[in-house]
Amino acid sequence: MTPKVSNEYKTQKKKEILLHAKNVFKRKGFEPTTMKDIKEEANISFGGLYMYFSNTEEIFLQLLELEFEANDEALAIHHSNSIWEQIQLFLQHQKADLKNMRDTLIPISYEYFVTAWREKHRVPFLENRYHVAKDKFTTLLKMGVANGEFTPTISIEDLSKLLISTLEGLNVSALFLEEDIGDFDKQLDALQKLLELALQVQEK
Amino acid sequence: MTPKVSNEYKTQKKKEILLHAKNVFKRKGFEPTTMKDIKEEANISFGGLYMYFSNTEEIFLQLLELEFEANDEALAIHHSNSIWEQIQLFLQHQKADLKNMRDTLIPISYEYFVTAWREKHRVPFLENRYHVAKDKFTTLLKMGVANGEFTPTISIEDLSKLLISTLEGLNVSALFLEEDIGDFDKQLDALQKLLELALQVQEK
Known part of the structure; x- marks a missing residue:
């Protein structure tokens, strides 16, 4: 037995x-x-x-899921903060995440993602990940509109998508550029200023 | 003989x-x-x-050089246009480039780039490509400041780097997202509006 x-x-x-x-x-x-x-x-x-x-692909996907879950917890909505504070905190987190990226599976995940055009079975996973991220940002931005913090001059949907693209690009650049060349901290500060302008943030 | x-x-x-x-x-x-x-x-x-x-790497790099040269020619500075017009034209070009991306070597080049962290000999090529792109944008934006078109509220250097990151992210997203999900045309329109706000564009 x-x-x-x-x-x-x-x-x-x-x-x-x-x-x-x-x-x-x-x-x-x-x-x-x-x-x-x-x-x-x-x-x-x-x-x-x-x-x-x-x-190996099955193992890799399970590892990615674990990493995404950990990230989602770190970025849960804190009802004690204003929406703009939460976005600022999120961008601060991104600075740290970019610095620690080489200790995570993110660099490896890009290898997996950018070959999805010839490994089509990976596309649904990526589309799903995109929708989750987009929904998270649009929800946050709409809450800010609803409570009077934001008066956006650009569609919330488009702005959310552009934000995701920018973060995606920062990740990709940080794969091969050192901080002293990429200036990722400054880029994230600039991104914050752009968002502040586009959302016409009213401090609460 | x-x-x-x-x-x-x-x-x-x-x-x-x-x-x-x-x-x-x-x-x-x-x-x-x-x-x-x-x-x-x-x-x-x-x-x-x-x-x-x-x-194959030698062949691939020569092909990339040819593609970059063709791009550089398409994006040469046109002295007949205002700087803001040139930036708008550039962003319109990006829309077309994203649509045609799968006919170019760009998808393949990302496979080559994102594994540079473990193929370190590729890094100088990537750093050089980054510096060229950054210098191109900063030169253009500075010309706009010099001729009174722009009164930027964000450092030109930081804005140029952020612009590169955003375009990088749009390319990566377009590798696996269809236009009806990624809305790349709308993202580029939103990017144009953000730049217009950040540069405080004065139409000449």
Whole structure:
């Protein structure tokens, strides 16, 4: 009879494998990482690894989901702050995120994203991620309009999309430019001023 | 005695190979393309191919240079227009460029760029490309300040860098989002309005 493995054990084991896999992806990138690399890093057998995951893409997507969840929590709406304060806080967070980016899976995720045009099965994931981000910003900006903080001169939808594009571009630039060339802190300050102008912010 | 090959013949042959290689890169992407693929597409021998190029990266970089040169010509400063008109024209060009992107090497170039963190020899090329783009925008904006068209409320340097980031992000988004989701035309119109606000444009 096969020994029974508890669900807690499985969840714990899966989490361990994911952590080891994250190290490999961060070191090697998405495409070059193999199941053998992850097996060796996690110090388990192929049988043990394939019990939990079928391929590197499945592992990578689960890691991305975990990272997005952590981000979403950090960016939850704080009802104690004004909307403009929340946007300013968010942009401050972005400064820190850009500095720490090379410790996360973001650089690796771009490798995965920018080849989606020839790996079409990745597109729905990316479209979904885009809609979630866009909805988050439009909700926030509409709350600011509703409470009288903002009198936008540009459509909220378009502004939200442009904001996402700009943040996307900052991430991509920070993949290969050092802070002293890219001046990402200053770019985010400039972005804040642009938003302030476009939204005609009234401090509450 | 080896038959003499004229310089004109060599230049012509090289151009032909580059055109064939471009087709392969556009179809397969950067990483999956091999010298064998290019040899077959160009219908030549390995000896013939290696007479002109050592590897796929060398071919790819020469193709990128050609594409950048063509772009630079399209965006040369037109002394007959006001600076603000030139910026508006540039943003209109961007709309068309985003629509045609999948016919160019831009999607493939992102594959090459976003893995530069682990292929460090690519970084100088990218830094140089960044400096060229930044200098182009700052020169243009400074001309607008000098002739009294612009009274910017944000540093010209920071605004130029932010503009590059935004365009970079639009390119990346357009890799996997269709126009009806990304609304790139509207995003570029919104970007134009933001610049108009930040520069306090005075029509001449």
